[in-house]
Amino acid sequence: MGLAVIYSRASVGVEAPLVTVEVHISNGMPGFTLVGLPETTVKESRDRVRSAIIHSRFEFPPKRITVNLAPADLPKEGGRFDLPIALGILAASEQVLSDDLEHYEFLGELALSGLLRTVKGVLPAALAAGKDERCLIIPDGNGDQAALVGKERHLSARSLLEVCQALCGDISLSLHQSTHHISEDKQLRDLQDIIGQQQGKRALEIAAAGHHNLL
Template identity: 45%
Template sequence: MSLSRVTTFSLQGVEAVPVEVQVQLSAGLPAFTVVGLANKAVAESRERVRAVLSGLGLSLPPKRILVNLAPADLPKEGSHFDLPMALGLLAAMGVIPADELAHFAAMGELALDGSIQPVAGVLPAALACGERDLGLVCPAAQGVEACWAGMTEAVAAPDLRALIAHFQGRQVLSPPAPAAPMAGEARGPCLSEVRGQESAKRALEIAAAGQHHLLMSWT
């Protein structure tokens, strides 16, 4: 029996709640099962992971594959579970070293060509990683977003093939750099001038950094 663990997050509003993706390979009839109160998008991750690994020339072992999303009583939704599920499976198969994954959390959706697509919640996840002394593996398009959290290490990968090479030490990915402010950028009122309202200001900062839509009203 082989077991690997990868950290990811479940989004509850603007909070990132840690979730452990546990992947177990054991003897038995070949099957790929996902448990842990996963919604349809998460359950479909197994088909995306299977297709991407096949495209990379990696066949799933003829064993019983069980993916448990812990804690099991926390609802899981979203396509960002694709990447941690794939990394956990690769570690259980011995393709990438499991001890390297212990220092990272991961979020990202897998396209069928192996590219890693942007997902919601990278900034809250990066903030949560900073609190836990973890790095974050995220889509290349969101590496700048992860940098805004000021965390120690972010790995922004364009596709799963590049990520495998990175963890195998064959071709290390360059760390993303924070975006430089635009010259002549118009300046307006600053949130630092607002006293109190910490929850509202944090929601505005997260929406701005992640380029998410937000409607705020007050009376």
């Protein structure tokens, strides 16, 4: 049992400042203390993380767990830190052994089952992680956004278990992208995209509403 440090990113406007997730596990009365999040978010995150760890076939340590999200004065909202908190607990309890954690950043909300749910602000986070020469691991549902930065730079996963297996070298992750794209020739045109020509657009609208022939 010991200390683990995991990197993540907050979402502040169009910026994604670095957040360091510090997890310490020690002997004593079992407890789970989260520092650095609003009170309501703390309770929700604790419950999700605990359930996700158990349903991912890991043990939730019956120890005193303290999690600190630094810096303390940085606004932090939502469930985007569920994944790094869970990984910190698993790393500090030596259930996940990896020497490469410092080269990664993690974002993702956890379902009670351990599956990863999408979060907001992935594009700024991917850009910032790339500048710091770290790989960002995100939920599959955010893959399209991270792909705008570079397919080879970042990775995605479906669950907490998949992330742990990848960190241990058991599987390889890639960046998931949607296969459903609308080609340009099939995209619908919108009159709102036309600048000016108010009389012409009005005529088209009247003809369409009354099913009249434009010729």
